[in-house]
Amino acid sequence: MTVQENTTLKAAYAGKVAADLAENTAEQDRIRAEIGTLQAQLAALENDHALLEGVSAALGDTTGGVPAPRKAAKKTAAVAKEEVAKKPVAKNASAKKTMTAKGGAKAANTGADKGPALTELIHAHLSGQSEPRTAREIAKAVADANPGRNVNDNLVRTTTERLVARGRVDRVKQGSTVYYTARPDAAPAASGPAEEAAAAAS
CATH class of the missing domain: 1.10.10.10 (Winged helix-like DNA-binding domain superfamily/Winged helix DNA-binding domain)
Structure with missing residues (x-):
């Protein structure tokens, strides 16, 4: 390889390395910018979170008596459910009594309607x-x-x-x-x- 060719090859490598360095630097700058943006968003979210916790604590102090009516509602629902469960029993008993009466009447009618041989x-x-x-x-x-x-x-x-x-x-x-x-x-x-x-x- 001649001196001129060696010089040309070095110049090509130098240009390639310079371009890669420039691209690497630009990518670092882009990522740093994104990191800055994300950090700002994270800081805003953390601030909002702190504010919301304060509001939640304040609301909890003013509505501390709410759970009591919920228990009463549950008790009322349980009583209603128990009453509904009892109703079919009475209905079934009434239906059974009616069917028994019909069966007796049918048997009586069968005997009465037998008629002549x-x-x-x-x-x-x-x-x-x-x-x-x-x-x-x-x-x-x-x-x-x-x-x-x-x-x-x-x-x-x-x-x-x-x-x-x-x-x-x-x-x-x-x-x-x-x-x-x-x-x-x-x-x-x-x-x-x-x-x-x-x-x-x-």
Whole structure:
């Protein structure tokens, strides 16, 4: 490397170092300025904090009696909550009593509305007919005349077949259809709820 080249290289390094120094100095100045600003803000905040503490202390001295009404409010809320908790108990007891009364009345009505045995209703209906009737026709007529009774085709068919077995009703089959007619001279046989239940189960 020649002396001239060495001198040029040193000059380049010197220029680079000078620029870096200038940039470093400027950055330090910027940070110092920011630090000064932040310190001023911190001092202002500390001053405000001291003032607020003084105001808070003064307010605390003048409103020292405030907590007492809050306790009273809590006590009132507790009493109201207790009363609300008691009300559903009375309501439930009243509802239970009402349901019990309804259940008793329903049971009484069920016993009172039982009415004649289904066998007697069927025989009475057939006795008043001049023509044979199918089980479906009998069921409809008995159901219409006794809306409170649980009557269906299968129950009527089974019960009518029992009357046939006792000789109180005649059974005639025409093709695939079965007709029933009452025997006017047939003596009524005893029939009760137990027998109707057996007919319904069969």
